[in-house]
Amino acid sequence: MPHPPLTPAEYWDLYKPYRGEGAQPAPEPGQFEWTQFPGHGPGPELLGTPRTVLELGPGEGADAVYLARRGAQVTGVDFSAFQTERARRWWANEPGVTFIHADVCDFLVTEATEYDAIYSMWGAVWFTDPEQLLPLVAKRLAPEGVFVFSHAEPGPDAYGPQQMRGKWLEGRERQLTVLRWQYPPQTWADLLKRSGFTDIDARIVPPPGDETLGTLLVRAGVA
Numbered sequence: 001m002p003h004p005p006l007t008p009a010e011y012w013d014l015y016k017p018y019r020g021e022g023a024q025p026a027p028e029p030g031q032f033e034w035t036q037f038p039g040h041g042p043g044p045e046l047l048g049t050p051r052t053v054l055e056l057g058p059g060e061g062a063d064a065v066y067l068a069r070r071g072a073q074v075t076g077v078d079f080s081a082f083q084t085e086r087a088r089r090w091w092a093n094e095p096g097v098t099f100i101h102a103d104v105c106d107f108l109v110t111e112a113t114e115y116d117a118i119y120s121m122w123g124a125v126w127f128t129d130p131e132q133l134l135p136l137v138a139k140r141l142a143p144e145g146v147f148v149f150s151h152a153e154p155g156p157d158a159y160g161p162q163q164m165r166g167k168w169l170e171g172r173e174r175q176l177t178v179l180r181w182q183y184p185p186q187t188w189a190d191l192l193k194r195s196g197f198t199d200i201d202a203r204i205v206p207p208p209g210d211e212t213l214g215t216l217l218v219r220a221g222v223a
Contacts, residue, residue, distance in 0.1 A: 008127075008178050012080035026090035029062040029069070034121060034150040034205070035215040041205045044070070046148050046219055050116030054140065056104045056149075057123025061087030061097070068096035075100060075115075077107045079124065104128060108136035116142050120149040126180045129161070130188075134195035141222045147197065153204050153214040154182035185216065192220045 035041040047053065050072055058064045058076030060083070068074045074097045078084045084101035091097055100107065104124045118137055120126070125133065126149075137147055161179040183191070185202035192200050197220035205215040 008176070009079050009081070011176060011178055012078075013082035024086075027060050027062045029066040032063055032066045034148075034217050035207075036122070036152070036213075037208050037211065037215075040208045041215065041217070046146070047117040047119060048146060050146075052113070052115045052117075052142070054113075054115040054118045055123070056118065056120040056125060056137075057127070058087060058099065059083050059123065061091055061099060063121055064097050064099070065091055065094050068094060072096065072117075074098070075113075077102050077104050077124075079103055105132055105136055108133075108140055111140070114140055114142040114145070116145050118145070118147045122151050123149075125149040126151040126182075127178070128181070130181055130183075130191050130195075134191055134197070138196040138222055143223070144221065146219060146221050147192075148217075148219045150205075150215055150217045151180075151182075153216055154184060159183050159187065185218070188216070188218050192218070196222060198223055 031038065032044045033039070033041060034043070034046070044067065047067070053064075053067055053072045053074045055064050055074065055076040058078055061076055064074045064076040064087075076087065076097070076099045078087070078099065078101060081101050084099050087099040091099070105128065118141060141147060159182055161181050164178045164180055185204060188202045189200045192202070200218070200220040202216075202218040205217050207214045
């Protein structure tokens with residue numbers, strides 16, 4: 001039984017634990033989808049045909065590998081030491097993809113590389129203060145580069161930094177605060193514009209069928 005995490009980084013070390021027998025198999029990087037519903041909504045075409053790509057919060061790394069197999073040089077930066085080590089182990093022999101353990105803001109400050117595309121699929125953009133993150137992303141995009149991210153549709157009036165609920169986050173012995181930043185599309189558009197982005201498309205992708213929760217999907221560029 002793992003001990004309750006003391007820091008947000010340790011919380012992400014425990015994300016999506018493996019409960020099967022033996023060594024955990026690598027996921028199949030056969031899909032690249034921005035929404036939570038398989039086969040619903042746009043795919044990798046939102047990134048164009050980038051040569052260099054940065055993923056913020058790759059987790060298991062399957063999406064980064066998907067892009068690398070299409071010819072891109074992909075770097076994935078994750079806050080979690082465990083998730084980074086697991087991705088490195090699974091994809092050690094996969095050309096064109098590198099996984100780095102770092103806070104995304106620290107990485108963007110210290111790394112001088114420019115990328116044709118930067119993206120976050122239900123990843124670090126959701127869990128990082130946009131006032132800090134967005135200007136850093138803008139500085140690391142190559143001219144005419146694109147920035148794309150998605151996460152769950154925000155609930156009514158649940159805007160700004162919201163404390164997550166769930167296992168480990170509220171206990172009698174300790175309280176761990178993990179925040180996610182949620183805004184309606186127009187607020188994201190305003191935040192991006194103030195950070196130097198152009199050609200901003202921020203919208204909600206409606207859910208399929210009888211599902212109730214859609215997906216916030218944002219795409220922006222730099223001049």
